[in-house]
Amino acid sequence: MVNTSPRLRDSLDYEDPEETDPRLFFGFGTLSINSAEYEDYEPDDDHRPIAGRPFPSATRRRGKQRRQGQALNDAPLFEYRTAADGDVFRVVTLLAGTGDAPIQCRLDLEDSRKPRQSYRCLSYCWGATTDRNVAILLNGFRFAVTENLHNALQCIRKANSEVRIWVDQICINQSDYDERAHQVSIMKHIFSKAKVVVWLGEEDDRSRKLCEYARKTGRGDYAPRDSPKTVLNRILSPRQLQDAVQRLLQRQWFTRVWVIPEVALASYTEVAIGNDLISWDNLVRLIKDTQLPQNGGFDKQTALLGNPRQRIAILSQMAASQREGLLHTDITQLLILAKSSDATDHRDKVYAFFGLTLLSLRPDYRQLPDYKRSIERLYVEIAKDYVNSILYIDYYSKWHSLSEQHRTQQLMSMLYSAGRLHQHFDLPSWVPDWTFAWYQAPFWCTTDANLANFSGKDDWSAGIRSQYRAGGEKLGTFELVGDAGRHWLRVSALIIDRVVEVSETTPASTPGFEGYGASSPAGSAVTLDSPTFSYGRGSFRTKSGLLGMATKGVQAGDVLAVIVGADVPVVLRAMDHLNWDRDRDVYTLLCESFVQSHDVMGGEMLSTDIWRAEDIDIT
Template sequence: MVSVSPRLRDSLDYEDPEETDPRLSFGFRSLSINSAEYESYEPHGDRRAFAGSPDPGANRRIKRQRQSDQTLDHAVPFEYKTVADGDLFRIACILPGTQSAHVECRLEWESSRHPEKDYRCLSYCWGETIERNAAILLDGFRFAVTRNLHRALQCIRKPNAEVRLWQYVLPAWVDQLCINQSDLDERAHQVSIMKHIFNKARVIVWLGDEDDRSKKLCEYARKMGRGEHAPRDSPKTILSRILSQRQLHDAVQRLLQRPWFSRVWVVPEVALARFTEVAIGSELVSWDNLVRLIKDTQLPRKSGFDKQTALLGNPRQRIAIISQMNASQREGLLHTDITQLLILAKSSNATDCRDKIYAYFAMTLLRLRPDYRERPDHKRSVERLYIEIAEHYVNSIRYDDYYSRWHALNEQRRTQQLMSMLYSAGRLHQHYELPSWIPDWTFAWYQAPFWCTTDANLSAFSGRDEWSTGIRSPYRAGGETIETLEVLNEAPSQHCLRISALVFDTVAEVSETTPASTPSTEGHSPVSPAESTVTLDTSTYSYGRDFFKTKKGLRGMATRGIQTGDVLAILLGGDVPVMLRSANVVDVEEVAYTLLCECFVQSDDVMQGELIRTDLWLAEDIVLC
């Protein structure tokens, strides 16, 4: 005899905690198919599906899909009738639904300071296109969205319960359900309370649909995080049954190449969250397990220039920085490391160039500036914004003890942050018309740097800004101490930087081919292999650079675009030399130069600081403009 019970809910996540299983109610009896009592029963007249029965036929699915499309097609376009201000923000409640039924949401108000109910935040990237070629129902009105968001909402919603979601914006403010994207003031206001919204939410990172190995990769990460293996088997033996080492490397590389990892707004979305889950299709894995997986998976190094490991802001390094930022937020510390912000911003994509800075607004000390009025200004010109931010950081790090006390910045770390700004700048690394010492946050990293390493530094994360100390280069060309470093704001030298430097040589010859190494020249010994992994024939570092020979016979390499007559200088406190070009600035007492780029000189005396120690008395104040 076979008994079949009426189909119950697909999920046990009931809205009403007092609701009980109907099979336990009084008078319930199993339906016996073989019982003569039910010979006249016509199952075709009953529209209810039986447990274990197959899905309805294709005709019924087509009919439901047609009805769903008609509902969307006839719906009136959505318009915002209210303004989000104060502590309030909108929550999108995703109504229950399954399979191909259209996605329907309802907007509700919630307090960022004292939320009444739990909610989640969705972090996603729009995908291959920003074209809004799909639609949902929002408060009964039609709302156009990208196909990637539509797919994410379908996977997140539940069949029997609502899902309360704050869907934040990524570049171009497309797909925004909870914020009026056409209202710049509302957008700025929502960014200003973003910290409070994310601190009280569980974040879902939507990476897209599954591929042939992502499901196994999630299983691998979960089991590795829980340490699930038999007593006599090693974890490697058990996990290798899920993915071999070759398959694991391929799966991790594919994962890190997904567009989400290159967007600028994902940084605060994860850094500010109290808990983060990563979703790939229907699979979920915690952020901590994902970081542990990436940390323990050493990808094979490729010969030649490999941007996955050679460039600053590579996916592994981005994950490490974001995790360290998250640790800072959990300890209630505002972020103070400009080095990390520059690494992330210049390796991120953003449609609005201001977002390269405003994305970090909620978790840095920038929000304490009175002229920013607790909210970003998208009407401010990009050039003005970049200049103001650079000057603000120089003055804060150099002179503001309050700023340094947030993360206990010692003199060495303050010097390192200041120099990282200069090494991230340079006329040869700018798109906008900016003073040469001002970093252009839109200019992407495309060369392996001399002034730091590109290691992920995926160690145990603490709230302090100790992460950047692990990426410092082995060179100490300028010693450990800065003397003069100040911003000049008086015309005609407005927005110039006065700094102490030793100008020690001039470029005599520039070539695109690698010159032969030379022995000691003019008393400068060549770089010792034990002291450096960089030589002039190292393909990783020579990519995108020209080679030069100086009047004193030194050889080196610098960013393509240097010319004969450019001068080499060591900035006091800097780790590597820089290339400068003479500039004409009237009414300036010091010699004025344009900063071009960092450079490498094949001389141990220069790179390890012996030159600055012997010739320090020749250093002078110069002006970078």
């Protein structure tokens, strides 16, 4: 087995290696690269089907399929015999085929720095189950794949030519942790040099019409006497369009974590639904222009962070950054996407973004993804890296000209994403648990899609900042302290009150209190009886008579605090057993909160009593 792993270079520039990897020479191991000029997989137009459907005689077709099926059943199981490391990765070459004929392909080796032939990357989800219950022929051997991937390969292959495409399920030895880690580390090279095909799944009646609608809108392809509205309404009425878009956004692809870097890094992206194909830009335009119906109660499609429309907006902004050669520095976006995504391995909630962020280029950050590391340790280490990079690494904040406001907002977003009441794992309360999905409408930001503008600069999160300024505009103390592997977060905070009564329900708002912020969109103002914001929360009353909302689990005796620089208050729990020999009080962070007080939420209380703010440690 070849196992050469030179130190990874950080630049995406093509550099001639001092030595050529022997696996890229013809005749080595399983290498099989066709030297003939490759006919690129490039549909002439959006409406062209992906797979051709010739019509040979029924007898010949059935006979050929029987022989191929028998060969598939009799084939021995495939085993990986060559390691993919260094600059090497594998590419699947789909052999020509049609219909239900068994899928036949071969596995070739390619150079991630300087590919010898063009290829595509498939962005898909493994399916409702990760069971590999369908088989294909790979290098003449039987190879098990999931049913969803099998369906995708059937549609992507061509009738009369080969298709070269990267597929994680086949191209990475998933049982080899070291190879998985290495392939993740070079993912940015693999995807940045490829065009990506997003497979959303099988088509249905609405998806076919939706693709036609998107193509018409994108091209402006209308008859001279027809108005655009008339032409589009013939395809889908406004209500049918809303329903079709909602169904599309509910497909499983929109929930997976790995699709984020796959689209963000791609040079060009196409979206496939069955045999229909549209461009990514047409899909984004369609979602942007379609107003979804508003529900009276709690609506996950609009109320939760990382909802499908917001994910599309973040993905598009991240892709713009990559096209301009700018690595990512907006931790708020990564938190929103990771916590709203599904992953088979919880470590991928962090590792999926490895090639996108500036962390991977830090001189002192040379560690590869480690799938043997505990999830708790990984989450603590990555949170420390994010905090220290934002606070102390000058080139990190200068990379996208991050303002002091942006840096403060990103630091606070980590606290709002954490809290003991929002953790599955045993973590410090200031560390976000990426496995704990969003389930409440946030107080600290909005969940707007923000689809208006996609620039390379990381200013997207500024557009979702809440209207509250409880902690003022300037950051106070914010630093990591501690030793022996245990770190506390030291912050400046004003303890404003103590909880004396809690309830599982929320009371009606006090007469005269109508949310906060005159510029807020209709229906977005927070009130105690708001069905959107009260979902998953209970109410509390403080010693001084303040009413508020917080995550269920807050208890009498917990304290209400405003961290200097934060937008909304937080609920803390005193750790009295740790305070007896310390200079500073120690607390556990529970959750963010809302208080029905303009003085608190607007920052007037903090500005008046700033002299009472003190440094505390959050453990």
